[in-house]
Amino acid sequence: xxxxxxxxxxxxxxxxxxxxxxxxxxxxxxxxxATVRSLMDRRDERMPSGGYSALGLAVSxxxxxxxxxxxxxxxxxxxxxxxxxxxxMHAAMHGYRVLVDLLLLHGASPLKTRADGxxxxxxxxxxxRPAALGAFFRHDSTLVEARNPTTQISIFQTSWPSILPxxxxxxxxxxxxxxxxxxxxxxxLARE
Numbered sequence: 001x002x003x004x005x006x007x008x009x010x011x012x013x014x015x016x017x018x019x020x021x022x023x024x025x026x027x028x029x030x031x032x033x034a035t036v037r038s039l040m041d042r043r044d045e046r047m048p049s050g051g052y053s054a055l056g057l058a059v060s061x062x063x064x065x066x067x068x069x070x071x072x073x074x075x076x077x078x079x080x081x082x083x084x085x086x087x088x089m090h091a092a093m094h095g096y097r098v099l100v101d102l103l104l105l106h107g108a109s110p111l112k113t114r115a116d117g118x119x120x121x122x123x124x125x126x127x128x129r130p131a132a133l134g135a136f137f138r139h140d141s142t143l144v145e146a147r148n149p150t151t152q153i154s155i156f157q158t159s160w161p162s163i164l165p166x167x168x169x170x171x172x173x174x175x176x177x178x179x180x181x182x183x184x185x186x187x188x189l190a191r192e
Contacts, residue, residue, distance in 0.1 A: 022035050022038065022039055023039075024036060024039040024042045024043065024045065024054045025052065025054055025057055027039065027054075028054040028055070028057040028058040028061075028063065028066055028070075029057040029058070029060070029061050030061075031058075031061065031063045031066060033063075033065055033066055033069065036054065036058075036066050036069060036070070037069060040073055042054075043055075043070055043073055043074075043075050044075055044076065044079075046079075046081075050081055050082050050083075051080075051082035052081045053075065053076070053079050053081070053087070054066075054070055054075070055067060055070045055071070055075050055076075055077070055079070055087045056079070056081055056085065056086070056087045056090055058070065058087075059087040059088075059090045059091050059094075059096065059099050059103070060090040060094065062094065062096055062099070064096075064098055064099055064102065067087070067099060067102060067103075068102065071102070071103075071106045077103060077106045077107055077108045078107075078108055078109050078112055080112075080114075083114065083115075084113070084114030084115050084116075085114060086108065086109075086112055086120065087099075087103055087108065088100065088103045088104070088108040088109070088110065088112075088120040089114070089118075089119075089120045089123050091103055091120075091132065092120040092121065092123045092124035092127070092129060092132045092133075092136075093123050093124070093127045093129070094127075094129070094132075095124070095127070095129030095131055095132045096132060097131040097132050097134070097135045100120075100124075100132045100135040100136065101135050101138075101139075104135070104136070104139045108120075110136055110139065110140065110143060120136070121133060121136040121137075121143050124136060
């Protein structure tokens with residue numbers, strides 16, 4: 001009887017499923033540096049659903065080392081997903097100051113916009129990420145005067161009325177320090 005049960009189980013499909021091929025997208029999202037490194041030939045592919053890149057997923061999950069590896073290997077730093085979000089926009093929305101700095105150093109455009117007209121530094125302001133916003137201003141202090149292309153309103157008029165406007169510390173304004181939940185370092189801000 002044991003033999004009949006064994007052959008019946010195998011016939012019913014109880015055999016283990018075949019092992020899935022490694023996936024660069026899952027590895028980037030989970031922070032699996034070894035798997036991402038082994039799949040570098042697929043670094044520029046996009047997910048069929050959502051158009052996400054390995055860089056965008058790694059940045060969304062806060063995996064700095066994977067983002068560094070992908071950037072070193074020459075992935076497109078400004079590639080956008082189906083919603084128009086770039087890796088820099090993901091870093092800004094999540095408040096990852098170190099990743100904002102890294103992406104800007106690799107040439108990411110802070111002025112690239114999504115379909116709704118928002119760009120990375122306006123998203124940092126709208127999502128309440130002062131450390132990420134400060135990284136943009138340290139990179140290019142002229143972003144202080146940037147306007148949302150859709151509404152033509154300064155980003156500082158639309159976010160955080162109690163601590164507006166933000167300025168680069170070198171502009172010589174009265175300074176106060178605050179920090180956000182995603183970063184333990186303080187960002188020096190100024191208020192008029």
